[in-house]
Amino acid sequence: MSEQVNKDVTVETPTEAEAEEGEQAVQAARKEAAPPPQAPFNYDDYANAVRRGKLKLAEPIEDGENSYDELEYDFGALKGLELARALDFGEGPKDSFRLNDVQALNYFAAAAAKCQKQGGLDVVDIRERIGGMDAIKAIQLATVFFRASSRAGDSRLSKV
Numbered sequence: 001m002s003e004q005v006n007k008d009v010t011v012e013t014p015t016e017a018e019a020e021e022g023e024q025a026v027q028a029a030r031k032e033a034a035p036p037p038q039a040p041f042n043y044d045d046y047a048n049a050v051r052r053g054k055l056k057l058a059e060p061i062e063d064g065e066n067s068y069d070e071l072e073y074d075f076g077a078l079k080g081l082e083l084a085r086a087l088d089f090g091e092g093p094k095d096s097f098r099l100n101d102v103q104a105l106n107y108f109a110a111a112a113a114k115c116q117k118q119g120g121l122d123v124v125d126i127r128e129r130i131g132g133m134d135a136i137k138a139i140q141l142a143t144v145f146f147r148a149s150s151r152a153g154d155s156r157l158s159k160v
Contacts, residue, residue, distance in 0.1 A: 008159050009147065017079050018145065021105065031159075032107055040057060042153035042155075043148050043149075043151040043155070044151075044152040044155070046148040047145060047148035047149045047152050049121060049151075050075075050141055050145045050148065051076045051145060052072075052073060052074040052075070052076065052077075053072070053127050053141075054070050054071065054072045054073070055071045055073065055112075055137060055138065055141070056069065056070045056071050057070055057130075057131065057134045058073065058131055058133040058134055059131030059133065059134060059156060061121065061125065061126065061129045061130060061131075063121060063125055063129070066120075068120075068121060071112040071121075071126065071130075072112065072116075073108060073111040073112040073141070074111055074114060074115050075106070075107070075111045075142070075145045075146075077111065077114045077115065078093040078110055078111060078114060082114070083107075083110075084112075085088070085104075085110075086103075086106050086107045086109075086110035086123075087099070087103050089103060089104065089106040090102035092109075097150070099142065099143050100140050103145070104138075104139040104140075104142040104143045105130075105135055105139050105142070106123070106127055107129055107136055107142040107146065108126075108138035108139065108141060108142040109124075109126035109127040109130070109138075110123050110125045111142070112126050112138075113125075113126055129148055134159075152159060
């Protein structure tokens with residue numbers, strides 16, 4: 001079907017069937033170009049990925065008799081009161097939604113001390129003797145685990 005706009009220009013107007021076919025082609029192209037739907041982020045998997053491990057120390061911790069060049073840690077091994085005590089350490093406001101660096105370092109120290117063999121390092125030894133570069137990673141690990149565990153816990157809540 002054509003339509004005369006002026007004497008020099010003729011515009012082709014598509015039929016209804018052609019317009020429908022064109023719209024279907026556009027929709028198909030959009031589907032092909034669209035990224036596949038992503039599954040929701042799984043915070044349980046993320047928390048479990050950092051829950052336990054070994055931190056190879058840049059600077060070994062010396063306790064007089066032994067030298068430790070790595071620390072095994074397991075945040076999930078801490079029980080409720082142990083966790084609360086680790087998080088209550090230090091000065092400053094206590095926020096149940098965010099860790100400050102002192103709390104995070106103490107949290108890591110508690111998780112690492114829990115994995116020590118009899119007579120190994122305790123929370124105070126780890127917290128006070130860990131090197132600066134290692135403390136940065138320890139704080140990061142504790143903070144990531146804390147936040148991921150909190151978000152994972154949200155999915156286990158239900159309304160009554």
